[in-house]
Amino acid sequence: MTDATQGLQERLAAIIANTQPGQRLPAEPDLARELGVSRASLREAMRTFETQGIIHRRPRAGTYVMQPPAVIESGLEVLESIDTLASRIGLPVSMGDVSILRRTASAEEAAALGIEENFGVIDIRRSILTNQKAVAYLIDILPEGLVGDEEMRDFQGSVLDLLIKRGSPPLQSSRCEISVVQANRELAKIFGIQRGDGLLMFKAWLYTVSGQVIDYSFSYFLPGYFRFHVVRRVGQVLNPNLNLINK
Amino acid sequence: MTDATQGLQERLAAIIANTQPGQRLPAEPDLARELGVSRASLREAMRTFETQGIIHRRPRAGTYVMQPPAVIESGLEVLESIDTLASRIGLPVSMGDVSILRRTASAEEAAALGIEENFGVIDIRRSILTNQKAVAYLIDILPEGLVGDEEMRDFQGSVLDLLIKRGSPPLQSSRCEISVVQANRELAKIFGIQRGDGLLMFKAWLYTVSGQVIDYSFSYFLPGYFRFHVVRRVGQVLNPNLNLINK
DNA sequence: ATTTTTTAATTTGTCAGACAATTGACGTTT
DNA sequence: AAACGTCAATTGTCTGACAAATTAAAAAAT
Numbered sequence: 305m306t307d308a309t310q311g312l313q314e315r316l317a318a319i320i321a322n323t324q325p326g327q328r329l330p331a332e333p334d335l336a337r338e339l340g341v342s343r344a345s346l347r348e349a350m351r352t353f354e355t356q357g358i359i360h361r362r363p364r365a366g367t368y369v370m371q372p373p374a375v376i377e378s379g380l381e382v383l384e385s386i387d388t389l390a391s392r393i394g395l396p397v398s399m400g401d402v403s404i405l406r407r408t409a410s411a412e413e414a415a416a417l418g419i420e421e422n423f424g425v426i427d428i429r430r431s432i433l434t435n436q437k438a439v440a441y442l443i444d445i446l447p448e449g450l451v452g453d454e455e456m457r458d459f460q461g462s463v464l465d466l467l468i469k470r471g472s473p474p475l476q477s478s479r480c481e482i483s484v485v486q487a488n489r490e491l492a493k494i495f496g497i498q499r500g501d502g503l504l505m506f507k508a509w510l511y512t513v514s515g516q517v518i519d520y521s522f523s524y525f526l527p528g529y530f531r532f533h534v535v536r537r538v539g540q541v542l543n544p545n546l547n548l549i550n551k
Numbered sequence: 552m553t554d555a556t557q558g559l560q561e562r563l564a565a566i567i568a569n570t571q572p573g574q575r576l577p578a579e580p581d582l583a584r585e586l587g588v589s590r591a592s593l594r595e596a597m598r599t600f601e602t603q604g605i606i607h608r609r610p611r612a613g614t615y616v617m618q619p620p621a622v623i624e625s626g627l628e629v630l631e632s633i634d635t636l637a638s639r640i641g642l643p644v645s646m647g648d649v650s651i652l653r654r655t656a657s658a659e660e661a662a663a664l665g666i667e668e669n670f671g672v673i674d675i676r677r678s679i680l681t682n683q684k685a686v687a688y689l690i691d692i693l694p695e696g697l698v699g700d701e702e703m704r705d706f707q708g709s710v711l712d713l714l715i716k717r718g719s720p721p722l723q724s725s726r727c728e729i730s731v732v733q734a735n736r737e738l739a740k741i742f743g744i745q746r747g748d749g750l751l752m753f754k755a756w757l758y759t760v761s762g763q764v765i766d767y768s769f770s771y772f773l774p775g776y777f778r779f780h781v782v783r784r785v786g787q788v789l790n791p792n793l794n795l796i797n798k
Numbered sequence: 799a800t801t802t803t804t805t806a807a808t809t810t811g812t813c814a815g816a817c818a819a820t821t822g823a824c825g826t827t828t
Numbered sequence: 829a830a831a832c833g834t835c836a837a838t839t840g841t842c843t844g845a846c847a848a849a850t851t852a853a854a855a856a857a858t
């Protein structure tokens with residue numbers, strides 16, 4: 305996606321975010337004029353949000369901002385920080401050492417964040433303790449320039465909570481990959497376990513409403529202290545393309 | 552999305568599906584002519600696939616079909632059997648030894664299935680092989696009397712597929728708990744790993760539409776062969792009130 | 799005053815045609 | 829063989845237009 309397209313995407317995202325769910329957006333010709341683009345370009349940008357279920361377009365009636373689905377389950381469907389989760393479960397947790405450093409992005413991180421290699425990133429690492437024992441270790445990689453210095457100084461909780469609290473850019477969802485990894489020396493030392501012991505790992509991409517990755521994170525969990533669940537629908541896979549592609 | 556739009560979407564999906572990953576799609580004017588639509592409409596449809604990362608567009612160079620990831624990947628939102636998943640991805644898998652036996656329910660199983668202790672259950676265990684190597688081991692516990700003897704005899708695939716195929720009772724959803732377990736002697740032997748090595752485990756309750764648990768299952772996955780993911784919503788932030796408040 | 803009917807404006811879906819900017823392949827020159 | 833210039837190809841974007849149907853306003857009828 306080109307820079308100009310990205311900019312339009314973000315400006316449109318802001319307009320959508322500032323519209324009450326259920327409310328109608330301005331008509332396309334008006335919106336295009338407001339954004340200074342042609343109606344065709346606007347429609348392409350809108351298609352992105354329609355694909356994500358953020359807006360719904362009704363021919364001859366208008367385009368409406370969707371109501372975010374009601375959250376009932378308390379599983380992985382909803383993104384919440386470990387801190388929020390722990391306090392909800394009643395697990396007394398404290399934060400261990402926090403490491404915040406600026407460095408340049410590795411190739412993998414640059415690809416994940418959609419930035420150039422060697423672009424600056426902020427690397428935040430911290431452990432979650434219960435009874436003086438580490439039960440989770442969290443690494444967040446963010447593009448430089450997103451979080452100010454003063455924000456960083458009084459950083460006490462989770463990166464996610466910080467981003468949610470500041471409100472901009474508006475967040476959309478997180479893609480979370482679940483896997484098991486063997487503890488390397490660093491992780492073994494942090495958790496006080498043997499090298500090679502299994503750890504539950506979440507690798508997550510946090511997306512803004514404009515589709516940009518704002519946080520690339522690795523979360524390691526000591527088995528036995530956390531229980532994650534997800535409710536799975538019975539039915540068809542929604543993405544029809546994958547079916548076609550692999551037939 | 553209107554019906555005509557849906558049709559274009561599907562026809563474009565078919566064209567993308569029949570294009571080798573990494574290859575270029577025909578130029579937009581040609582593709583539009585082939586599909587019998589205008590270039591503007593085609594571009595809107597293409598934006599849908601670009602959003603999903605299925606195609607990548609490079610200005611003045613063309614539109615390219617992306618390479619799908621090589622590992623077994625599954626969104627957890629939709630419940631599907633490992634067999635269906637593997638065939639959808641094109642991974643050649645075979646079924647290892649299958650063990651089907653009738654016995655009485657343990658206390659844990661009785662609680663999970665909502666039946667009396669010592670009530671009869673069917674215990675189905677099987678391993679999934681790829682290249683003669685076990686990569687998954689699945690245990691299904693069902694209340695007795697739900698599956699007939701003749702159905703069991705020619706049982707070849709997954710319990711879930713069997714239940715879906717027979718259609719009754721109608722299934723609703725599955726609650727899946729994700730954790731990491733250490734391989735015991737039995738599991739270590741099955742997977743050819745050391746005792747104590749980490750395995751990804753799903754513990755799942757399959758619910759019918761009437762709310763009854765019809766299948767209580769344990770699924771063990773060898774790390775590295777599967778990549779499960781889940782999209783986690785950021786519920787509150789899309790709520791425009793918060794954005795306004797925090798601005 | 800209220801309900802029904804008619805009318806007109808609104809809005810998305812779609813089309814055709816055009817131009818700009820840059821890439822990548824090709825041919826030419828050194 | 830290498831460097832350079834040329835030119836077709838391709839996506840990104842714009843303008844203007846029409847169709848179809850919904851919605852709201854206006855008009856008519858009760």
